[in-house]
Each structure stands twice: as structure tokens, then as C-alpha cells.
Amino acid sequence: MGKLIFTASMSIDGYVADTDGDFQWSAPEGAVFAVHVERMGEVSTEVLGRRTFELMQYWETDPDDHVWTPAEQEFARRWRRIDKVVASSTLTHDDIGSQRVRLVPDLSLAELRRIVDDAPGVVEIFGPTIAAAAIRAGLVEEFQFFVVPKVVGGGLRALPDDVRLDLSLEGYETFDNGIAHLRYVPRQG
Incomplete structure (x- = not known):
């Protein structure tokens, strides 16, 4: 049985993309990218929506226009x-x-539960739109936020507006560039 986690890079005011849809300000580099590489070692299954899948297709083939770093x-x-x-x-x-x-x-909650139950490890649900129903239903067992020291004033929220969560901080790490990696789990009871 797997464990469902939600991961998001977001601004201090809680957005993964600004009002123009830009999210390049949250692109991980250096030590933050190294954490993402390490995280991928635990993930057995990734659940994505169409837009996120198309974005992540970049990693499926080696680029023609430059040479990837060893971390990439x-x-x-x-x-x-x-x-x-x-x-x-x-x-x-x-x-x-x-x-x-x-x-x-269509990703129903029942289908998502089956995916998590059948997974041999961590199941990451990636993207706030696809994760919203799972967050509302209380299916997410861990939240990982990479908080970028930027205020964007609006756009695509990392978390749904209509959800209330009581979370416990399980771990954190800060980086020289001001980004904070925060790990939360829902409080029991």
C-alpha cells in the first residue's frame, strides 16, 4: 500500500503560478533541485493532469539544444x-x-484510492488542480511545500480555497536562496 503526498512549489502568498500563468520564478536550482532529485527516489507513482504531464514530458528525452547537468x-x-x-x-x-x-x-476518488492501494511506495499527486479533490477528501497523507520568497498577488493557488486543514510540521529545510522546504502531515484526532 502506498502513501499519497502532494508537493508544490509556491510563492509566500500561496500560488504555484501567477496571474499570467508564469511559474518560472519557482524553478528549482542547485541545492533545491538536489532535494527534488532525492525525492524522486521515493516516488513509485506520479498522478498528473494533462497540463502537468505535458510540462514534465521535457524529462522523457534528452534535449538537443544543451547538455544536462549530472543532477538533471x-x-x-x-x-x-x-x-x-x-x-x-x-x-x-x-x-x-x-x-x-x-x-x-476522469480521476475519481475511488480510482485514486485504488492507485494508492496498489502502489509499492510513495504516490505523488502533482498539480493543484488534479490534487484539489483528494485534498478536500482528506486522502493526502503528507504535504511538501517549497516556499519561494516571492509574493505574486494572485494566480493558481497551491491549495483549494474551500478546504480547512489542521497540519503538523514534520520537517523543514531552508536554503541560501531563501526557499523553505516544509513537510506537513494532517493532525490525527
Whole structure:
């Protein structure tokens, strides 16, 4: 049985993308990227929506326009070995291009529970839109936030507006660039 986690890089005011849809201000570098590489070693299954899946396709093939660093090569290697479940009603199996990807037209909570129950390790649900129902339903067992020292004033929120959570801080790490990596779990009782 797996463990469902939600991970997000976000501004101090709680957004993963600004009002223009830009999220490049949260792109991890250096020591923060190293944490992401390490995290991928624990993830057995990634659950993504269409947009996030298309964004992460970057890691599926080596780029032609530059040479990846050793950390980027390792992230790509770990990313490629993860099973992926993509929730999309518009993508087809021809769009996927990998045997490690399962396409589901709609991700119900029951289906998500099955995915987590069948997984041999950590299941990461990646992207605030796809994670919203699971967060509301209390299915997420751990939250990992990479808080970027930036206020963007609006955009795509990391957490749904209509949810209340009582969380316990399980761990944190700060970096020289001001980013804080925070790990929370829901309080019991």
C-alpha cells in the first residue's frame, strides 16, 4: 500500500503560478533541485493532469539544444522509471508515448484510492488542480511545500480555497536562496 503526498512549489502568498500563468520564478536550482532529485527516489507513482504531464514530458528525452547537468540526468533517470497516471479527457494513447503511463479520462476518488492501494511506495499527486479533490477528501497523507520568497498577488493557488486543514510540521529545510522546504502531515484526532 502506498502513501499519497502532494508537493508544490509556491510563492509566500500561496500560488504555484501567477496571474499570467508564469511559474518560472519557482524553478528549482542547485541545492533545491538536489532535494527534488532525492525525492524522486521515493516516488513509485506520479498522478498528473494533462497540463502537468505535458510540462514534465521535457524529462522523457534528452534535449538537443544543451547538455544536462549530472543532477538533471539523474532526475530524468528517476522520472522515467516512475509509473505515471495521467487524468485527461483530451489526450489519447498516441499522445502518451510511454508504456509507463496509464491514461484515465476522469480521476475519481475511488480510482485514486485504488492507485494508492496498489502502489509499492510513495504516490505523488502533482498539480493543484488534479490534487484539489483528494485534498478536500482528506486522502493526502503528507504535504511538501517549497516556499519561494516571492509574493505574486494572485494566480493558481497551491491549495483549494474551500478546504480547512489542521497540519503538523514534520520537517523543514531552508536554503541560501531563501526557499523553505516544509513537510506537513494532517493532525490525527
